[in-house]
Amino acid sequence: MKQVKNASSHYRRLLGYLRPYMGGFLVASVCMVIVSSTSGGAAFLIQPMLDDIFIKKDSGLLAILPGAIVLVYLVRGLFRYFSSLMMQRIGAMAVRDVRNDLYRHMQHLSLSFFQRNTTGELVSRITNDITLVQDAISIVVYDVFREGFTVVALLGVLVYRDPTLSVFALLVLPFSAWFIARLGRRMRDITRGAQERIADLTSLMSEAFSGARVVKAFGMERYESERFKAENERYFNVWTKTIRLNEISSPLLEFIGAFGVGAIIYYGGRHVISGETTVGNFFSFLTALFMLFAPVSKLGRVYNRIQQAMAAAARIFEVLDLKPEVAEQKGAGVIGPVRREVAFKDVTFSYGNEPVLRGVSFTAGAGTITAIVGMSGAGKTTMVDLIPRFYDPAGGAVLFDGVDVRTATLESLRAQIGIVTQDVFLFNDTIKNNIAYGREGTPMELIEAAAKSAYAHEFIRSLPSGYDTVVGERGARLSGGQKQRISIARALLKNPAVLILDEATSALDTESEIEVQRVLNNLMENRTTFVIAHRLSTILHADRILVVERGRIVESGTHKDLLAANGVYRKVFELQFAANSNQG
Ligand SMILES: Nc1ncnc2c1ncn2[C@@H]1O[C@H](COP(=O)(O)OP(=O)(O)O)[C@@H](O)[C@H]1O
Ligand SMILES: [Mg+2]
Numbered sequence: 278m279k280q281v282k283n284a285s286s287h288y289r290r291l292l293g294y295l296r297p298y299m300g301g302f303l304v305a306s307v308c309m310v311i312v313s314s315t316s317g318g319a320a321f322l323i324q325p326m327l328d329d330i331f332i333k334k335d336s337g338l339l340a341i342l343p344g345a346i347v348l349v350y351l352v353r354g355l356f357r358y359f360s361s362l363m364m365q366r367i368g369a370m371a372v373r374d375v376r377n378d379l380y381r382h383m384q385h386l387s388l389s390f391f392q393r394n395t396t397g398e399l400v401s402r403i404t405n406d407i408t409l410v411q412d413a414i415s416i417v418v419y420d421v422f423r424e425g426f427t428v429v430a431l432l433g434v435l436v437y438r439d440p441t442l443s444v445f446a447l448l449v450l451p452f453s454a455w456f457i458a459r460l461g462r463r464m465r466d467i468t469r470g471a472q473e474r475i476a477d478l479t480s481l482m483s484e485a486f487s488g489a490r491v492v493k494a495f496g497m498e499r500y501e502s503e504r505f506k507a508e509n510e511r512y513f514n515v516w517t518k519t520i521r522l523n524e525i526s527s528p529l530l531e532f533i534g535a536f537g538v539g540a541i542i543y544y545g546g547r548h549v550i551s552g553e554t555t556v557g558n559f560f561s562f563l564t565a566l567f568m569l570f571a572p573v574s575k576l577g578r579v580y581n582r583i584q585q586a587m588a589a590a591a592r593i594f595e596v597l598d599l600k601p602e603v604a605e606q607k608g609a610g611v612i613g614p615v616r617r618e619v620a621f622k623d624v625t626f627s628y629g630n631e632p633v634l635r636g637v638s639f640t641a642g643a644g645t646i647t648a649i650v651g652m653s654g655a656g657k658t659t660m661v662d663l664i665p666r667f668y669d670p671a672g673g674a675v676l677f678d679g680v681d682v683r684t685a686t687l688e689s690l691r692a693q694i695g696i697v698t699q700d701v702f703l704f705n706d707t708i709k710n711n712i713a714y715g716r717e718g719t720p721m722e723l724i725e726a727a728a729k730s731a732y733a734h735e736f737i738r739s740l741p742s743g744y745d746t747v748v749g750e751r752g753a754r755l756s757g758g759q760k761q762r763i764s765i766a767r768a769l770l771k772n773p774a775v776l777i778l779d780e781a782t783s784a785l786d787t788e789s790e791i792e793v794q795r796v797l798n799n800l801m802e803n804r805t806t807f808v809i810a811h812r813l814s815t816i817l818h819a820d821r822i823l824v825v826e827r828g829r830i831v832e833s834g835t836h837k838d839l840l841a842a843n844g845v846y847r848k849v850f851e852l853q854f855a856a857n858s859n860q861g
Contacts, residue, residue: 287587287590287591287594288413288583288587288590290590290594291371291375291410291413291414291586291590294371294372294374294375294414295367295368295371295414295418297374298367298370298371301363301366301367302364302367304363305359305360305363305364305367305422306360306422308356308357308359308360308363309356309360309364309422309423309426310426311352311353311356312353312356312357312360312423312426312427313423313426313427313429313430314426314430315349315350315352315353316427316430316431316568317427317430317431317433317434317565318349318430319346319349319564319568320431320434320561320564320565320568321434321437321561321565322342322345322346322561323557323560323561323564324438324555324557324558324560324561325338325342325557326342326557327555327556327557327560327561328555328556328557328558329557330342332555332556332557357423360423361419361423364415364418364419364422365415365419367415368411368414368415368418368419369411369415371414371415372407372410372411372414372415375407375410375593376403376407378597379402379403379407379593379596379597380403382596382597382599383399383402383403383596385601386599386601387601387602387603387604387667387668388603388662388667388668389602389628389668390599390601390602395476395480395483395484396480396483397476397477397478397479397480397481397482397483397484398476398479398480400479400483401472401475401476401479402592402593402596405472405475405476405589406472406589406590406592406593407589407593409468409472409585409586409588409589410586410589410590410593412582412585412586413582413583413585413586413587413589413590414586417579417582417583417586420575420576420579421576421579423572424571424572424573424575424576424579425572425576427568427572428569428572428573428576431565431566431568431569431572432447432569434561434562434565435447435562435565435566435569438558438559438561438562438565439554439558439559439562442541442544442545442562443562445537445540445541445544446537446541446566448537460522460525460526460577460581462584463522464519464522464523464581464584464585465584465585465587465588466588467515467518467519467522468519468584468585468588468589469588470515471512471515471516471519472588472589472592474508474511474512474515475512477508477511477512478505478508478509478512481504481505481508482505485501485505487751522581523578523581526574526577526578526581527574527577527578530570530573530574530577531570531574534570538566538567541563541566542563545559545562545563602668602669603666603667603668603669603687605686605687606683606684609684609685609686609687610684610685610686610689611685611686611689612677612680612682612685612686612689612690612693613689613693614693614774614775615643615677615678615693615774615775615805616643616678617642617643617678617679618640618641618642618643618678618805619640619641619643619664619675619676619677619775619805619807620638620639620640620641620675620676620679621637621638621639621640621660621663621673621674621675621676622638622673622674622675622676623636623637623638623672623673623674624636624637624638624660624663624670624672624673624674624675625637625670625671625672625673626656626659626663626668626670626671626828627671628659632828633656633659633828634656634659634660634663634670634828634829635827635828635829636673636829637660637673637825637828637829637830638673638830639821639823639830639833641805641807641821642805642820643774643805644803644804644805645805645806645820645821646801646806646808646818646819646820646821647806647807647808647819647820647821647822647823648808648809648810648815648816648818648819648821648822648823649661649807649808649809649810649822649823649825650809650810650816650822650823650824650825650846650849651824651825651826651849652826652849655825655826655827655828656825656827656828657779657809657825658779658809660825661777661779661807661809663675664682664694664775664777664807665690665691665694665696665777666682666683666687666690666691669683677690692771692773693773693774693775694773694774694775694776694777695768695769695771695772695773695775695776695777695800695804696768696776696777696779697761697764697765697768697776697777697778697779697781697797697800698778698779698780698781699779699780699781699783701752701757701760701761701763701764702751702752702764703748703751703752703755703760703763703764704748705747705748705749705750705751706747706748707742707744707745707746707747707748708737708740708743708744708745708746708748708763709721709724709744709745711748711752711763711767712724712727712728712763712766712767712770713767713770714767715771716770716771719770721744723770724744724766724770725744727766727767727769727770728744728762728763728766730766730769730796730799730800731762731763731765731766731769731796731800732762732792732793732795732796733759733762733763733765733766736759736762737763748760748763756789757785757786757789758785758786758788758789758790758792758793761781761782761785761789761793762792762793762796765781765793765796765797765800768800769799769800773804774804774805775804775805775806775807776800776801776804776805776806776807777806777807777808778797778801778806778807778808778809778810778815779809780809780810780811781793781797781808782794782797782812783811790812794812794814794815797815798818801818816836817836819835819836820835821833821834821835822834822835822836822839822846824839824844824845824846824849826845831844831845832844832845832846
């Protein structure tokens with residue numbers, strides 16, 4: 278029961294998207310009423326045709342009626358064409374709006390949303406689910422109106438011709454309605470299953486395609502194909518079920534109808550034979566009744582399609598109703614570049630139940646370099662992710678010059694933070710646009726200057742199309758070091774007050790690493806820098822080193838202080854850095 282109520286509220290919400298197009302919608306509806314009345318008209322005209330032309334042999338009427346029929350169908354065709362066109366266009370416009378809303382909303386959701394859902398699931402929302410909704414809005418609304426009006430017009434003829442018989446004939450309808458409703462509920466459940474299966478299939482594919490290198494290296498092509506085959510089979514099974522249900526509804530309805538028709542012919546035949554009604558009157562009734570079948574069974578299918586679409590709409594609205602976990606406060610203020618310090622005050626955080634940060638406190642003076650070291654999984658990345666508010670702390674606060682970053686607008690906060698991480702993300706666009714990402718209209722000289730400071734200018738120039746070279750998906754056509762230098766140029770162009778380097782060189786080979794490291798030293802100058810490093814050279818440069826262990830800062834100080842303290846740092850140092858210290 279609750280589900281049904283939800284479905285209708287989803288439907289109302291969907292119809293809300295039609296509101297801006299109400300004017301056109303009304304015009305189209307009026308055209309449809311005209312189309313539908315012609316159906317009633319055709320059934321109605323059977324009576325004069327049979328009784329007056331064929332039985333009474335009225336040649337005057339014979340001169341008029343055929344022309345009238347042609348005229349009626351001409352009008353009908355024209356109105357039908359225009360009303361369909363208009364309705365479907367309005368439906369498509371509404372769907373376009375839903376799609377834009379959904380995408381915009383997703384863009385503003387927090388990072389955690391994108392980590393909880395696979396790309397395949399998210400893409401499926403915007404493609405498959407929206408397609409189902411499109412069906413509901415454009416075709417269904419159109420069918421409901423046209424067929425609905427037609428049913429009304431034909432019912433009018435029925436009742437006019439024979440009220441008693443109409444009552445009998447219509448006894449069949451409630452039974453069909455009950456049957457259709459039952460079918461609809463089954464349909465909705467199965468469609469939901471089918472949509473989930475296709476989402477699974479999509480994420481499986483996108484994973485295997487983007488991981489093609491790993492798949493090949495481990496000789497897992499056959500395994501991946503089998504995995505796909507199994508998932509594909511599951512989808513096929515659900516789909517077959519959907520088809521079966523979809524296709525059984527019309528034949529069943531027609532069969533039920535046949536009983537009614539048999540009974541009616543028996544009843545009508547007796548009445549005509551006994552002279553209680555005319556042949557024309559009865560056949561006009563019968564024509565209207567036959568003409569009712571198509572729209573009624575179409576309406577039955579419409580119901581099923583509404584059910585399918587509602588399952589999709591439910592998933593769309595579920596996303597649309599998600600509130601970003603990291604949201605801007607009402608009345609958030611613009612925050613200027615850091616002038617005194619960035620501070621963590623007793624910060625705690627967890628992704629789930631396990632605490633990841635436990636009471637982290639420190640202060641980093643403006644313009645200084647803070648290095649963060651610790652074992653993998655200690656919580657270093659999580660710590661720096663709280664600075665641009667990719668996540669918010671569960672307890673405590675991150676402060677810029679004493680101001681809680683949660684009271685600042687996201688735009689002003691993130692505008693002053695530059696981030697360079699281990700896995701570089703480049704868009705499948707030109708190098709120029711990748712460097713100037715988020716800074717449209719940057720003059721070419723500035724882009725080149727940034728590339729020069731990032732030691733990227735030389736290699737970019739040597740590419741066939743230079744700065745206009747398209748880098749491929751995620752930068753596939755460039756080497757790791759080249760990608761990293763482009764991402765550094767991107768950060769340089771932003772000229773951020775706060776710089777976060779999260780193992781920026783760890784994905785690189787020694788040669789590019791030395792090169793990139795040199796660039797990073799340029800980049801760090803005059804900025805408040807947080808650097809998660811595995812290179813000794815970076816750490817030696819740092820004004821302060823924070824040693825993180827299982828979500829806590831266990832030691833802090835300069836390299837010398839910490840070595841002298843002979844604690845955790847010394848151990849980590851000997852494990853991680855001593856081996857390659859001569860290269861750093
Ligand atoms: N998005 C996430 N969802 C759930 N747990 C996470 C997520 N990111 C990191 N973790 C967990 O949080 C802990 C700290 O991770 P992280 O900050 O990435 O460590 P580090 O950067 O020091 O290697 C680890 O136990 C890791 O498994
Ligand atoms: Mg990390």
